[in-house]
Amino acid sequence: xxxxxxxxxxxxxxxxxxxxxxxxxxxxxxxxxxxxxxxxxxxxxxxxxxxxxxxxxxxxxxxxxxxxxxxxxxxxxxxxxxxxxxxxxxxxxxxxxxxxxxxxxxxxxxxxxxxxxxxxxxxxxxxxxxxxxxxxxxxxxxxxxxxxxxxxxxxxxxxxxxxxxxxxxxxxxxxxxxxxxxxxxxxxxxxxxxxxxxxxxxxxxxxxxxxxxxxxxxxxxxxxxxxxxxxxxxxxxxxxxxxxxxxxxxxxxxxxxxxxxxxxxxxxxxxxxxxxxxxxxxxxxxxxxxxxxxxxxxxxxxxxxxxxxxxxxxxxxxxxxxxxxxxx
Amino acid sequence: xxxxxxxxxxxxxxxxxxxxxxxxxxxxxxxxxxxxxxxxxxxxxxxxxxxxxxxxxxxxxxxxxxxxxxxxxxxxxxxxxxxxxxxxxxxxxxxxxxxxxxxxxxxxxxxxxxxxxxxxxxxxxxxxxxxxxxxxxxxxxxxxxxxxxxxxxxxxxxxxxxxxxxxxxxxxxxxxxxxxxxxxxxxxxxxxxxxxxxxxxxxxxxxxxxxxxxxxxxxxxxxxxxxxxxxxxxxxxxxxxxxxxxxxxxxxxxxxxxxxxxxxxxxxxxxxxxxxxxxxxxxxxxxxxxxxxxxxxxxxxxxxxxxxxxxxxxxxxxxxxxxxxxxxxxxxxxxxxxxxxxxxxxxxxxxxxxxxxxxxxxxxxxxxxxxxxxxxxxxxxxxxxxxxxxxxxxxxx
Numbered sequence: 154x155x156x157x158x159x160x161x162x163x164x165x166x167x168x169x170x171x172x173x174x175x176x177x178x179x180x181x182x183x184x185x186x187x188x189x190x191x192x193x194x195x196x197x198x199x200x201x202x203x204x205x206x207x208x209x210x211x212x213x214x215x216x217x218x219x220x221x222x223x224x225x226x227x228x229x230x231x232x233x234x235x236x237x238x239x240x241x242x243x244x245x246x247x248x249x250x251x252x253x254x255x256x257x258x259x260x261x262x263x264x265x266x267x268x269x270x271x272x273x274x275x276x277x278x279x280x281x282x283x284x285x286x287x288x289x290x291x292x293x294x295x296x297x298x299x300x301x302x303x304x305x306x307x308x309x310x311x312x313x314x315x316x317x318x319x320x321x322x323x324x325x326x327x328x329x330x331x332x333x334x335x336x337x338x339x340x341x342x343x344x345x346x347x348x349x350x351x352x353x354x355x356x357x358x359x360x361x362x363x364x365x366x367x368x369x370x371x372x373x374x375x376x377x378x379x380x381x382x383x384x385x386x387x388x389x390x391x392x393x394x395x396x397x398x399x400x401x402x403x404x405x406x407x408x409x410x411x412x413x414x415x416x417x418x419x420x421x422x423x424x425x426x427x428x429x430x431x432x433x434x435x436x437x438x439x440x441x442x443x444x445x446x447x448x449x450x451x452x453x454x455x456x457x458x459x460x461x462x463x464x465x466x467x468x469x470x471x472x473x474x475x476x477x478x479x480x481x
Numbered sequence: 482x483x484x485x486x487x488x489x490x491x492x493x494x495x496x497x498x499x500x501x502x503x504x505x506x507x508x509x510x511x512x513x514x515x516x517x518x519x520x521x522x523x524x525x526x527x528x529x530x531x532x533x534x535x536x537x538x539x540x541x542x543x544x545x546x547x548x549x550x551x552x553x554x555x556x557x558x559x560x561x562x563x564x565x566x567x568x569x570x571x572x573x574x575x576x577x578x579x580x581x582x583x584x585x586x587x588x589x590x591x592x593x594x595x596x597x598x599x600x601x602x603x604x605x606x607x608x609x610x611x612x613x614x615x616x617x618x619x620x621x622x623x624x625x626x627x628x629x630x631x632x633x634x635x636x637x638x639x640x641x642x643x644x645x646x647x648x649x650x651x652x653x654x655x656x657x658x659x660x661x662x663x664x665x666x667x668x669x670x671x672x673x674x675x676x677x678x679x680x681x682x683x684x685x686x687x688x689x690x691x692x693x694x695x696x697x698x699x700x701x702x703x704x705x706x707x708x709x710x711x712x713x714x715x716x717x718x719x720x721x722x723x724x725x726x727x728x729x730x731x732x733x734x735x736x737x738x739x740x741x742x743x744x745x746x747x748x749x750x751x752x753x754x755x756x757x758x759x760x761x762x763x764x765x766x767x768x769x770x771x772x773x774x775x776x777x778x779x780x781x782x783x784x785x786x787x788x789x790x791x792x793x794x795x796x797x798x799x800x801x802x803x804x805x806x807x808x809x810x811x812x813x814x815x816x817x818x819x820x821x822x823x824x825x826x827x828x829x830x831x832x833x834x835x836x837x838x839x840x841x842x843x844x845x846x847x848x849x850x851x852x853x854x855x856x857x858x859x860x861x862x863x864x865x866x867x868x869x870x871x872x873x874x875x876x877x878x
Binding site: 163164167169170173208213217234236237238239270271359360363364366367370371383402404405408416420421424428456459460461462464465466468469472473475476478479 | 748751752758759761762764765766768769770772773775776777780827835837838840841842843844845846847849850851852855858859862
């Protein structure tokens with residue numbers, strides 16, 4: 154009796170999925186990229202690709218649409234998406250990736266497509282392992298590596314890929330998409346609401362659509378007030394509370410709050426550090442103190458990446474923030 | 482002690498079972514279905530703390546159905562090769578003992594070691610897939626990431642800690658059979674101390690009552706100072722009051738708990754010992770360095786690094802002190818308790834996130850930070866999908 158039996162279909166419920174373009178023709182922005190990808194479809198041939206760009210600019214969507222256009226309805230038989238953030242070890246490259254890449258494509262598909270999403274999170278070791286795999290199975294499989302920062306991809310891999318740079322969506326594109334969704338869903342949005350959405354989103358369409366859907370859930374009319382209210386909510390204000398308590402020297406309640414967040418939201422230590430980092434600049438404290446906190450956050454993130462455990466490293470972080478908060 | 486009472490007086494039939502009777506029944510039902518080729522999953526995974534009847538149930542089911550039991554437990558080597566040799570052959574041949582069939586049982590899977598039992602889990606997975614006989618596995622902590630794949634292909638059957646009154650019932654019966662006249666209060670004390678572990682309770686009863694005709698409550702009371710926890714408080718004091726790293730390390734070496742537990746105690750008690758922000762931050766800074774070393778030890782089996790971790794953790798805890806040692810009331814690492822209590826819940830949550838991640842074409846990390854906060858708003862507004870609660874709404878409950 155798994156949860157999936159009870160849950161409604163995600164692709165019907167979440168607007169990000171419902172309105173995700175299903176073919177390259179539907180993609181309204183990134184014209185140049187789309188043109189090049191369409192040529193791949195026409196010629197039924199493509200190189201390995203590197204999709205680089207900020208979050209929510211259509212990298213995954215473009216890969217998915219390309220696969221659907223190339224392979225048709227049964228695309229999933231020849232298409233695999235792996236998320237390097239979740240499965241970034243060398244083992245995955247050696248097993249899952251290899252197993253998929255080396256077997257021949259099904260049906261009349263000329264090759265398979267393997268998407269490595271968030272590939273800038275792959276370890277260098279894993280990238281090295283990938284390099285050989287990409288070469289060995291070129292006849293059966295094409296790789297699309299999607300990433301935010303292409304500089305984190307090792308050069309030998311960059312050199313094996315055609316490079317595509319995705320840029321933040323232009324305000325008019327965002328607006329057009331929002332209006333389209335509002336029409337389809339029967340949502341009324343005010344001009345101020347639309348502007349607020351564009352401002353909050355900063356070219357990240359995923360964020361825009363999620364914010365819009367949350368706003369539409371709250372009231373029938375979406376205006377700028379509700380948009381800003383949601384924007385304030387989702388940068389967890391609980392983490393700002395943690396920061397304020399720690400700075401006030403209340404070590405134990407700051408610590409308890411962090412533990413609660415970890416348990417209830419399943420946040421990792423890294424999630425917590427990064428989210429606190431987002432909050433720091435908006436704090437109402439001396440700018441020099443902020444610098445000290447940023448330094449501590451960076452050190453904590455580094456130690457976590459070195460293999461420190463969430464609980465210990467976060468305790469240490471809170472203790473140190475409590476110290477600098479007292480002018481230490 | 483002669484034959485362990487837990488063995489000598491073990492129930493002979495399912496009907497005699499005390500506690501987790503439903504789980505044993507479920508196992509029986511599953512094995513029957515599996516033999517008839519009607520079981521949905523290829524194997525059954527029994528999960529629960531020690532002494533809750535997992536191994537016993539398997540034995541009773543095998544006996545009741547007249548099956549030859551092929552068992553491997555933590556005392557066996559469980560490399561890929563060993564598993565293939567012992568269980569692999571058995572899965573294909575008919576029973577040599579003239580039984581109606583076989584039951585393949587991998588007990589104490591928690592004990593499977595990454596290094597010594599290389600490839601063992603993989604071999605077990607393969608056997609599950611090819612076996613023509615039912616395969617049953619037992620594990621204490623099914624949420625260990627090593628068992629993720631296993632969880633997916635197994636029918637999970639949960640064994641809970643056995644309630645104290647049920648343990649008392651069983652202890653009374655055993656005392657009777659052993660000819661011991663035991664006071665109710667004595668049995669209740671033993672049962673309580675066992676904390677849901679029937680085997681531990683029966684062992685304790687044997688230790689206390691074997692060779693006696695009468696067991697009184699006072700006999701039990703005398704035997705139960707919790708020596709271990711007394712010890713650890715002294716160890717804490719020894720570490721935090723040390724003046725040199727050498728002293729701190731020596732205090733740590735006197736601990737009867739293992740190193741992981743000791744470190745959890747230090748982690749818990751740094752803020753108890755140090756309320757001064759500077760002292761507290763310094764102790765934690767050293768401790769966080771020790772933590773990194775411990776992780777390297779575990780990840781890469783670099784055992785030699787342990788000494789650096791111990792010295793940084795204990796020496797740091799001691800030398801962060803600026804003034805004289807202050808008497809401190811040390812506390813049990815309660816957070817660890819909370820984390821392990823909610824482990825199952827968090828495990829389920831994680832599984833749901835993984836599922837969501839697939840459908841949303843995103844990483845789990847992104848689901849947590851870029852989707853869940855919005856989904857929560859939708860849910861609160863009563864309009865959104867009910868992702869989180871979906872997991873708990875099992876079997877029409």
